[in-house]
Amino acid sequence: MKEQSRRLGEDSIGSLMARLSIPAFIGMFVMGMYNIVDTIFVSYGVGPNGVAALSIAFPVQMILMAMAAMFGIGGASIISRSLGAGEQKTANTVFHQVIWLVIFSSLLIAILTFIFIDPLITMFGAPAEIHQMTKEFLEIILLGAVFQSFGMGMNNIVRSEGNAKTAMLTMIISAVINMILNPIFIMGLDMGVRGSALATLIAQAIGAAWLLFYFLSGKSTLSLKGFGLRIDVKLGLRIIAIGFPSFIMMASGSVVTIAVNWMLQIYGGTMAIAAFGVANRIASFAIMPINGVTQGMQPIVGFNYGSKQFGRVSHSVKLGMLVATILSLIAFAVAEIFPAELARIFSSDPVLIAESEEALRIMLLAAPTIGFQIVCGGLYQALGKARISFIISLMRQIICLVPLLLILPNFFGLSGVWYAFPIADFLAFSVCVVILSTTWRKVFRETEMVR
Template identity: 45%
Template sequence: MSRSEALGKEPVGKLLWDFSVPAIVGMMVNGLYNIVDSIFVGNYVGEVGLTAVTIAYPIMLVMMAFGMLVGIGAASLVSIRMGERNQAGAEKILGNALAMLIIMAVTFTAIFVLFLDPILLMLGAGGDVLVYAREFTQVILLGSLAMYVGFGLNNVIRSEGNPSIAMYTMLISAVINTILNPIFIMWLGMGIKGSALATVIAQTVSAIWVIAYFMGSKSVLKIRSENLRLDWRIIGQIFKIGISPFLMQIAASVVTLLFNISLINYGGALAVAAYGIVARVAMMILMPIFGITQGAQPIIGYNYGAQNYDRVIEAVKKAVFAGTALSVLGFIAVQILDVYIVRLFNNNPDLISLGSYAIRIVLLMLPLVGFQVVGASYFQAVGKAGMATFLSMSRQVIMLIPLIVILPKFFGLNGVWAAGPTADLISAILTGTFLFAEMKRLKRAAVS
């Protein structure tokens, strides 16, 4: 039985475990990737370096957004084509995805490099923060092609039924980054530029690994030169499905920008540094939940394509349970260990006090976030891009952005911190309503 056929025959619980555990490990390591960067920058460059990285972070989110637009859209289509036993169609999607990632990398890198200072100033950088942010971002941008290709195509590796290789991609990158960060920052004295260089080298190695996989004998799908010619019908399908995570990432960039502006206005540079810590801790908690959604995606997509709706429902239930359990554990950890977590990044007493307070408030609704993320990802996995986009954006844009603007006017800095958990609560209610209706529809379809 081939790896793709196993998606429709093996027990759903075993499949979810087999696919999610490597994804969770990979995502956790990827989360550590950013945590390590911030710890070294915060401790050896200082609060100004941590603030600079936080200010520049929306640019990295935009880059990731375009990688997700193509990578996740292509991955969902590949899963569906494999469920339809259409390998040639899946390979054409892979080739078009690679070509589009290269075009995007070259185009957007050129734009960001040309207008970097105005963009950083718009993001809130100034004085020493601008100098550090420029140094960091210039290096990241010049190595962005590797990030686009490695990050984008790694999703397809998982969708073709090889989650372990996808995990190794992230492990390789994270281990290299973790080793190089202290070498470049501490021993070679490169400061914040060293952190960026470590990231670029790690991403380049993982991109080479991904391309080698698809060119080698272990992959089901192959990169073929004839499939690199863009087919705009396929690109349209990729964009249609990938638009949800893309908009979610763009929204995350806008939200980070608005947070930074509000924090500067109501709390100053120290509040921005505190938010940088909170955002990275939140990412670390969300990474295993994203791992579950990535593990469930090929199972749901394949069985939806094969019209095995009972298996789709079972996969959703198990993924929701696992995601909720992880988010509850994360909530307990941050409420108990808040001071110790912040202290990892910097020993400034004022930053520790502000950061520990912020982390408890901002992550107050974590127990609901696991369900919301998994629920929204179901619609993406089955190709219902409109609903996936709406549910994803309900948390990141529709609710959150107005709350960031309105609440601080009444509650000051506390209003900034409270915007996130308020949006989490509302979006979880919305997701539950639509997911419940969808599961009822699938049950009727399975019986008929």
Template identity: 35%
Template sequence: MANVSAEQLGTETISSLLIKQALPASIGILVMSLNVLVDSIFVGNWIGSIAIAAINVVLPISFFIGALGMAIGIGGASIISRALGANHKEKALRTFGNQISFTILITVVMVMVGLTFVDTLIPAFGGKGSIFELAKIYYTIVLYGVPFLALNMMGNNVIRSEGKPKFAMIAMIIPSVGNLILDYLLINVLDYGMEGAAWATTISYFMCFLYIVYFFLSDHSELKISSKYLRIKFSIVKEISSLGVVTLSRQAVVSVIYLLMNNILFDLGGEAMVAVYAIIGRMLMFALFPVFGVTQGFLPIAGFNYGAQKYDRVKESIYTAIKYAAILATIVFAGLMIFPGEIAGLFLGHKPGMSELELATNAFVLENTPSAMRWVFAATPIIALQLIGAAYFQAIGKAVPALLLTLCRQGFFFIPLILILPNFLGELGVWISFPIADFLATIVTGYYLRKEIRLNLS
């Protein structure tokens, strides 16, 4: 898990580089995903299954604002990787400074808007019935920490673009471990309930922010925080935005999907059905961590070598990343197909004095989650091609194909499917929309990636 210098991205063997970049990225994503998973298990066991549904309502709103930082981070990281590959240090520094200013400006504005319209946003995202009050408590507190989350996401991608995956991994581990410890203290020991869960999340964001600041002020970073680069330059912000819009659009579509799914499922089965989706949503974040890790590790390798015009190495990195990700995805698939019932049971508490509503909700969730989970993950072995293909175009700065391929699965296929199929198949129509969208998006991505390799990398 050693860090590598920017120059090593263009000289070391691709397999070695991908392992060095992907392993810490995978570990970081694993810990972060475990945080979300265990956080939900704590909430489900110590507060109740309705509380899991409440968090599921809030996450797409807060994560969308946080994803603004990720979008700025990934868009700028693509520029920084290619600038370092071409030995343009000044452009890398100016891009980094603009990322900081742009992230602070846009996320603070979004948080102000989010707090102003809290009573409208929560019901719109499915926070209805008994879900509303718990969701409002969680949402209001967590939103205060979202600017820190955005800066963390931005900084993490920049750290990785420098070839320092170990530090990026630590930055992901800190808030995850901190959140779990604070969850235990604030929910279980001090009995603060939903407020405790929210403050644990917010404080953990700030802890990560302090570490990110330390990294860029230390000698570990080739990029320094300097006031002369903080003044926003339109041309740089435009380039960051054109690439970052890929990530932002993906998260915007994810937020729209949560909105649609929570409302469609609430209409089909009430709060209990939303809780089923909440558990599956946590597994979508957690189970695919090794595939996402390979994708994250692939980005700086492809970007640097493309900037250095080493196209054979770019092509090799594509094939190697797809192979590793496909193997890992297949292993994940096997586990989810074998143990869906046991996974669902982890989220359900059996504390004394549970209400009839909570008992009924738990029974419904335990009965319906396993079959739904098998459908949702049915196409997991083939998703590696789709993820790496879309990431490649983003890494080399081709914003339009990156955007279209990123939106292909969730926007062009999945959303129409969940709007149409449930009308004929009920809740089954919701669940089978996942593998159908995966299959169609993989075919489209494979076609365009093959064409790109043949025309521009051969």
């Protein structure tokens, strides 16, 4: 076993959390900056319609990321616990299965989307004036579906063996290349949203190549030796069961985006859709550091749970909860104090700025609860408790948010769309508190180590 994996069960929890979370935090920060810079260039180079087109196309990208996350996180959970238990062969087998699952799923999604692209764009709530623009963006993005999925899935695998630095570098390389190419393609070559999509494709391809080189170099605890087309259905279903909550969490983001776009088309039009695109990019950026903390916590929890060091598991969770909550409070404060200033970064259009400001301020009213929710879901995934993690994943997006999006606008118009978000966050947070307080001791009891 490589030193990077052995340290998961030996180093102090604080130093491990810093060593794993800070690179994930930096990587997420850079990726968040890419999303923001991408939207800025599209806003200034194409206009509000371009931002709206990106928002309409987002569900397809979310589905690709959701599928990759399902296989990557599901496989990473098994790999971390296998390495903790000293089962290197099992870890390698899971690694190989994840690669094939990621490749096949991304190709299938890309092909199906190409075939049904026009009705899908209409179903996603695109007004007629941005239908063609959305199609042009998606057609290029789909050509790089395998690269995007491979990068996301394998980054989770890299983190599972305790090598957060390589995962961070992958995200930084992709993001920096994307940010360099965006202004060249969008403005310099006047390619519009197609330029944004092409920059994304190239950056993701280079990121995927970087990860492949890492695994071939021998620096990984995992090995590609013996890699071949061997599909283990039972193992695949196990990977899916553990990673399915992540799929639901991200795929439900697609359902939410479609529901939001439809409500915005009815109550606000294209400008409201563009405002959601801006506010959603800022909100996603605010959440990314919390995801970084969770990703740093998960391999520590998984490894030490597998090696039956349950005191270290408990310590990791408490520290993760604390840091995530602090980050949530910071995000809340910034969004409520400087919403107009944040909106002006994306556009000089006074109407778009005003609508984005209102959307952002209301959507993040319950932001202080978000960190707890994300860490709670990540905890049960790391422990391999698929059913509990699945319930947590469903709560905010599907059970709470979608019904609120369909009901509130009928009474409060456009504001009802924005208020659905904080109400859903508070309800989901309440459920997470109940789940954690009622199941935590049971998790230890199952391993005959009640603390």
